[in-house]
Amino acid sequence: MRAFVIAVFAFLYLPIVLVVLFSFNAGHHASEFTGFSVQWYGKALSNPFLVEALKNSLFIATTSALLAAVFGTAAALGLARVGARTRAVFDALLGAAIVVPGVVIGISTLVALVQLFAVVNPFLASIWPGGQPPRLSLGYGSIIAAHGLFSMALVTMIVGTRLGSLDRNLVEASSDLYATPLTTFRSIVLPQIMPAVVAGFLLAFTFSFDDFIIAFFVAGAQTTLPIYVFASIRRGVTPEINAIATIVLVASVLLVVLAQWQLRQRKPSN
Amino acid sequence: MTAVPDIEFRGVTKRYGAVTAVSGIDLAVPPSAFVALLGPSGCGKTTCLRMIGGFEQPSEGQVFIRGQDMAGTPPYRRPVNMVFQQYALFPHLDVEANVSYGLRQARPRLSSREIGQRAGEALEMVRLAGYGGRKIHELSGGQQQRVALARALVNKPAVLLLDEPLAALDKKLRTDMQIELQNLQREIGITFVLVTHDQEEALSMSDFVCVMNGGRIVQLGQPSEIYDEPADLFVADFVGKTNLLAGKVAGHAGDLVSVALADGTVIAARKRTALQQGETVSVSLRPESLSLGAPTSGQLKGVVRNRIFLGSTAEYAIEVQGIGTLLAKADHLIGQGNLFKPGEPVAIGFATGTPLAFPETKNNGTNQRVNKHVEIIS
Numbered sequence: 001m002r003a004f005v006i007a008v009f010a011f012l013y014l015p016i017v018l019v020v021l022f023s024f025n026a027g028h029h030a031s032e033f034t035g036f037s038v039q040w041y042g043k044a045l046s047n048p049f050l051v052e053a054l055k056n057s058l059f060i061a062t063t064s065a066l067l068a069a070v071f072g073t074a075a076a077l078g079l080a081r082v083g084a085r086t087r088a089v090f091d092a093l094l095g096a097a098i099v100v101p102g103v104v105i106g107i108s109t110l111v112a113l114v115q116l117f118a119v120v121n122p123f124l125a126s127i128w129p130g131g132q133p134p135r136l137s138l139g140y141g142s143i144i145a146a147h148g149l150f151s152m153a154l155v156t157m158i159v160g161t162r163l164g165s166l167d168r169n170l171v172e173a174s175s176d177l178y179a180t181p182l183t184t185f186r187s188i189v190l191p192q193i194m195p196a197v198v199a200g201f202l203l204a205f206t207f208s209f210d211d212f213i214i215a216f217f218v219a220g221a222q223t224t225l226p227i228y229v230f231a232s233i234r235r236g237v238t239p240e241i242n243a244i245a246t247i248v249l250v251a252s253v254l255l256v257v258l259a260q261w262q263l264r265q266r267k268p269s270n
Numbered sequence: 271m272t273a274v275p276d277i278e279f280r281g282v283t284k285r286y287g288a289v290t291a292v293s294g295i296d297l298a299v300p301p302s303a304f305v306a307l308l309g310p311s312g313c314g315k316t317t318c319l320r321m322i323g324g325f326e327q328p329s330e331g332q333v334f335i336r337g338q339d340m341a342g343t344p345p346y347r348r349p350v351n352m353v354f355q356q357y358a359l360f361p362h363l364d365v366e367a368n369v370s371y372g373l374r375q376a377r378p379r380l381s382s383r384e385i386g387q388r389a390g391e392a393l394e395m396v397r398l399a400g401y402g403g404r405k406i407h408e409l410s411g412g413q414q415q416r417v418a419l420a421r422a423l424v425n426k427p428a429v430l431l432l433d434e435p436l437a438a439l440d441k442k443l444r445t446d447m448q449i450e451l452q453n454l455q456r457e458i459g460i461t462f463v464l465v466t467h468d469q470e471e472a473l474s475m476s477d478f479v480c481v482m483n484g485g486r487i488v489q490l491g492q493p494s495e496i497y498d499e500p501a502d503l504f505v506a507d508f509v510g511k512t513n514l515l516a517g518k519v520a521g522h523a524g525d526l527v528s529v530a531l532a533d534g535t536v537i538a539a540r541k542r543t544a545l546q547q548g549e550t551v552s553v554s555l556r557p558e559s560l561s562l563g564a565p566t567s568g569q570l571k572g573v574v575r576n577r578i579f580l581g582s583t584a585e586y587a588i589e590v591q592g593i594g595t596l597l598a599k600a601d602h603l604i605g606q607g608n609l610f611k612p613g614e615p616v617a618i619g620f621a622t623g624t625p626l627a628f629p630e631t632k633n634n635g636t637n638q639r640v641n642k643h644v645e646i647i648s
Binding site for chain 2: 167169170172173174175176177178179180181183187188191192
């Protein structure tokens with residue numbers, strides 16, 4: 001039994017450990033460790049294509065996570081006020097959105113966007129007063145939209161859970177103490193759910209930063225870090241890829257740990 | 271002499287779907303009174319309080335605060351403040367910020383100096399001066415209770431609403447807080463409306479007790495009236511301890527009825543409503559109105575089963591053949607040796623007119639009574 005558990009964990013984590021280990025390899029081959037060195041980190045960070053992809057990823061992750069945090073929180077607040085039956089339907093839909101395979105989300109988002117562009121672009125061209133009309137196309141915007149939409153489900157679930165455990169009496173007490181609904185939201189509800197909003201933002205960021213599948217479908221000519229990594233392993237796995245993977249891994253783990261820590265902060269009291 | 275009541279209910283009914291929580295309540299609470307809404311859980315007392323606070327809207331009727339109809343007025347525009355059952359203190363704010371929360375909402379804004387000063391005074395009033403910087407979770411239950419009080423009173427509301435405020439405290443602390451609340455009410459002179467299911471709390475703290483059952487007001491009066499002259503069987507049974515003896519009306523003698531008890535003994539009892547000859551009644555006899563004596567005297571004869579010595583008094587469970595076990599309470603006079611022992615035969619006596627006879631229909635609140643507009647004269 002114990003050997004079995006060890007085998008499972010080895011199977012899960014050994015490849016990751018190897019990636020981290022070989023990112024410090026002095027040699028040129030990803031399969032043969034010849035000595036310790038951080039040269040590949042230097043190489044990776046001086047590669048202009050890679051840095052460009054990294055910047056894209058950071059921008060997309062930040063923007064989509066911000067959108068998801070704002071709209072996901074708004075959705076959670078709205079759902080807190082609907083009837084039990086409506087609530088159950090939306091909870092089921094949110095859960096479904098999270099378990100739907102990335103390929104399906106990628107393809108369906110692509111199809112939806114292309115259809116949308118086919119309608120909107122001619123319309124924009126027809127009403128445009130003069131000069132070159134703007135043309136919507138795949139790129140930054142579509143990745144942000146796709147990631148933001150998916151992460152919104154994530155944030156809605158996390159914030160919704162926190163709202164569920166919020167003491168209704170606190171809202172009533174605030175209202176009893178002459179605070180308007182807006183003030184109550186700002187001074188009582190928001191501080192109470194803030195850890196969940198921040199956690200949702202961090203998870204959304206991590207998801208977007210790591211996502212390859214959805215981005216691959218809707219990226220158009222843009223390159224994100226995962227897409228760059230995927231493209232470059234076709235030219236052979238170098239320790240440079242390992243270095244990038246290690247950076248992404250460490251950043252992701254840090255963000256997820258930070259998100260969990262946020263969720264544990266200031267549990268609603270009672 | 272009838273000033274504008276601080277709180278007035280006119281024909282207030284509250285329904286939740288098919289369930290009627292409160293039905294046809296009429297009530298007027300005069301200024302500066304300490305009123306308790308007393309009743310078992312589900313009797314509608316909390317719903318009444320929440321309608322004053324504005325958290326529930328009546329399905330029918332009107333609620334007035336100082337003569338103003340409150341229909342459609344949200345809680346944050348009502349001149350009342352509430353102490354919540356679990357205090358509902360804001361956990362992310364410190365004591366001072368909790369207490370000054372209401373003052374900060376005032377428009378035009380109060381100066382921060384005034385806010386600080388009034389919050390300080392409020393904390394002093396509840397004997398928590400110097401606790402302003404503490405976090406809520408650092409306080410004991412009793413201290414949290416006092417912060418909740420200060421947070422409400424600092425706003426100088428027309429009426430303070432208290433929703434079972436002492437339920438979460440242990441017995442010793444509860445007694446202290448009862449006295450503290452009474453003193454506070456007298457000091458600041460505003461109306462307190464207390465919701466409680468604890469009859470002792472209601473009797474000991476309030477000027478007026480409003481006994482509720484099944485969504486209706488069953489009786490309204492001073493604590494001593496409620497205790498001495500219960501309006502019906504429910505009140506007699508719910509407020510204080512009492513012995514209820516089943517019997518039948520055997521005859522009338524002026525204001526009194528004679529009731530034949532199960533064992534054939536006939537006793538004279540007062541009545542609250544007209545009773546028919548032969549009607550089944552319950553006779554209420556308070557334990558302290560029973561006097562115990564040598565087995566040769568008294569109206570009822572029994573045997574002591576248990577004795578609970580309480581220091582200044584002693585309680586006896588006395589088994590009376592054919593009637594059941596009666597509870598009697600006797601003063602303990604030091605050196606008189608007047609304690610009866612278990613197994614000892616005793617006679618039970620009571621003054622004429624102390625027993626109260628009620629019709630045997632338990633008032634479930636939905637039958638008979640038509641609530642009259644009840645005005646308390648202060």
